[in-house]
Amino acid sequence: MKQRFSQVKSLKTIVTDSNNNILIILMNWQNIVGKGNSRNMIPLELKQKTLTVAVPNNMVLSIASKFAPVIINKANLCFETESVSKLKFDMKPELFKKAKTEKKNVSARVPEISEEEICQKKQELIAKFSLNDNIAECAARIELLNIKRGKNEQ
Secondary structure, X not given: OHHHHHHHHHHHHHHHOHHHHHXXXXXXXXXXXXXXXXXXXXXXEEEOOEEEEXXXXXXXXXXXXXXXXXXXXXXXXXXXXXXXXXXEEEEOHHHXXXXXXXXXXXXXXXXXXXXXXXXXXXXXHHHHHOOOHHHHHHHHHHHHHHHHHHHHHO
C-alpha cells in the first residue's frame, strides 16, 4: 500500500512540474475552451507563460483571438499560480481531420418491399404477438428487409 502512494506522489510531482504544465492544460482543455471549440483548437506548448494553440484556419483564429482573455483566465484556474499570460495562435490545418462529405448510394443496398407484403406481415405480427399497429408495421418492415437482404447476399 505504501508503494502505491509513493507512485501517486511521484506522478503528482511530474504533472505539477513547471515544464509539464501543458499536461494540465491538455487534461482540462474541454473545460477551458468548451467541448465544441476543443475540436477546433489544440494546445501545443506552454513556454515562458505563453500558450501556443493550433487552429485550422483564419476564421477560427479570428474568433479565438477575441476570446483570448477568457481562455487565459480559465487556463490559469487549473494552476495555483498564474502560468499563462499570453496566447499565441499557430495555423496548422494538417492537425485537424476533415469531415467526409462523400455520399454513398444507399438506395442500392435497400431492397424494395411492396405495401402488400408489409400489410400481410403486419397482420401476422399483430395476430401472433398482439402488437399495436405502428409497432407491428415497423417490425414487419425490419423483418422483411432482413429476409430480402439475406436472399440478396447469397
